[in-house]
Amino acid sequence: GENVEQHPSTLSVQEGDSAVIKCTYSDSASNYFPWYKQELGKRPQLIIDIRSNVGEKKDQRIAVTLNKTAKHFSLHITETQPEDSAVYFCAASSRYGNKLVFGAGTILRVKS
Amino acid sequence: DAGITQSPRYKITETGRQVTLMCHQTWSHSYMFWYRQDLGHGLRLIYYSAAADITDKGEVPDGYVVSRSKTENFPLTLESATRSQTSVYFCASSVPGTDNSPLHFGNGTRLTVT
Numbered sequence: 001g002e003n004v005e006q007h008p009s010t011l012s013v014q015e016g017d018s019a020v021i022k023c024t025y026s027d028s029a030s031n032y033f034p035w036y037k038q039e040l041g042k043r044p045q046l047i048i049d050i051r052s053n054v055g056e057k058k059d060q061r062i063a064v065t066l067n068k069t070a071k072h073f074s075l076h077i078t079e080t081q082p083e084d085s086a087v088y089f090c091a092a093s094s095r096y097g098n099k100l101v102f103g104a105g106t107i108l109r110v111k112s
Numbered sequence: 113d114a115g116i117t118q119s120p121r122y123k124i125t126e127t128g129r130q131v132t133l134m135c136h137q138t139w140s141h142s143y144m145f146w147y148r149q150d151l152g153h154g155l156r157l158i159y160y161s162a163a164a165d166i167t168d169k170g171e172v173p174d175g176y177v178v179s180r181s182k183t184e185n186f187p188l189t190l191e192s193a194t195r196s197q198t199s200v201y202f203c204a205s206s207v208p209g210t211d212n213s214p215l216h217f218g219n220g221t222r223l224t225v226t
Binding site for chain 2: 001101105
């Protein structure tokens, strides 16, 4: 089945700097790649997603890139702010049905 | 998103007891999912359902049972709880489409098995 690896597991950046989180997936048939943000004690919430027919997508300070050939995708956050501090999860759709397989998560700390 | 609610929010139970976690959604989404969240493992799929009366196993189904007699409800039962099932459980739903669609998560249930 699908396997998603996420790096780094923790990331500390200074406020205003950029943060990059990378994920790789194993199933070449996967076609949907969302990113979720989870604040402490809260539910995961979708922040951006990308489909396999698109190479890059931006939404204000957040962008996601996808390299289908290499089977990896990345989350880029620019001009980080303290409220960006959270756990971020990448995910990939599995070959069957509407299921998502998640990476292990990245704890992002933005220091002010 | 008040459209998907989980109960209880917190539960403490003893090893060997049966416990049921409830999930209710008001969006009439076809797909519903149960994930467990453990440190270092992210979110792992336990069971999912494509529609009423259709359920299937995910990555970690052992020790769990689900049912879906109505579209809006998807309860998860631990038949005989073990300490390894101490976790945070998230229910989620999504609308099916040609491509996969985002998951909408409930607030989670923190389960402790003593």
